[in-house]
Amino acid sequence: SQQAAGYTLEFPSSRYPETGAHIRDAIANGHSAVCTIDRDGAEENRKESLKGYPTKKGYDRDEWPMAMCAEGGAGADIRYITPSDNRGAGSWVSHQLDKYDDGTKVRLIVK
Template sequence: MSHPIAKALEDAAQRVGRKLSKDAAKAVGDMYSQVGDGAKKVVKNIQDADAQHAHELVSLANKVAKNGGETGKGSRRRMRNQADARRDFNQRTGGQTDYDAELVLDRNKYPESAQHIEDAQSGTIWRGDDSRTGPAKPDVLTIDRNGADDNRADSLRGIPTDSPRDRDEYPPAMYKEGGTGASVQYIAAKDNQGSGSAMGSAVRGLPDGTRVKISVR
């Protein structure tokens, strides 16, 4: 079943004779919880939009899809464009989004980092080489660069270095949700440093306080 906001966007595009890209409706719909008055308000505002505003909403949805959060070349520009389009869409529809931008880590390039993210988000929490079941770590994280040093010290405390492997943290230290209780796993240094650099570069143009959804594909 499609998200109600995605369905409303698809109907709006058809109503004004516009083409909605394959992933646009889902990319925008996923910003909002499926239930609640906020989502209902967004659906109603899309349905009630006149032709001009419907055109604008479809264009913004297509812009979100075009500027995916995949790490790599051009990711910083795409993330800024994506966040801007999501913000503009939300302002026009009056909703309350669950996040401001989505960052996507490539599991083929960084398999160990990607697996650690998926483990932590599903409740497998690592402390070095040992894991336990615990509360799942959030997939939506809030940028807080000023807290990074303290978070890193708190998350790594009690887990010694283990060269040549690195200590990979999730949530990363640069997010408010990092720090004490973070999942920390020993992984290959090349994988950890590569993914850290790619993820950090992608969000460099986003201000503190931005809510970033961390995904793996």
């Protein structure tokens, strides 16, 4: 069962279609829609989640749950997507989450 989240964030898939599709599919496949913000754990989570996914020229490796979520890390869903979509989405999300402290639970809804 999904834990309750104090906040929701609507992700604009019209602006970042590849990332939006990835988040939607990953959640449909049972990954958490709730992100518990854990900025200090991001580097370790990224290392764990990307293990076994080699870099590909011209693509970024997108993770869901995101590395900055306590739910991220080993077992995260990885998809190769274009860098402009991935980086635009990443900076959009982190900007939206700036106002929340670590430990805050935010549910993402793909619009």
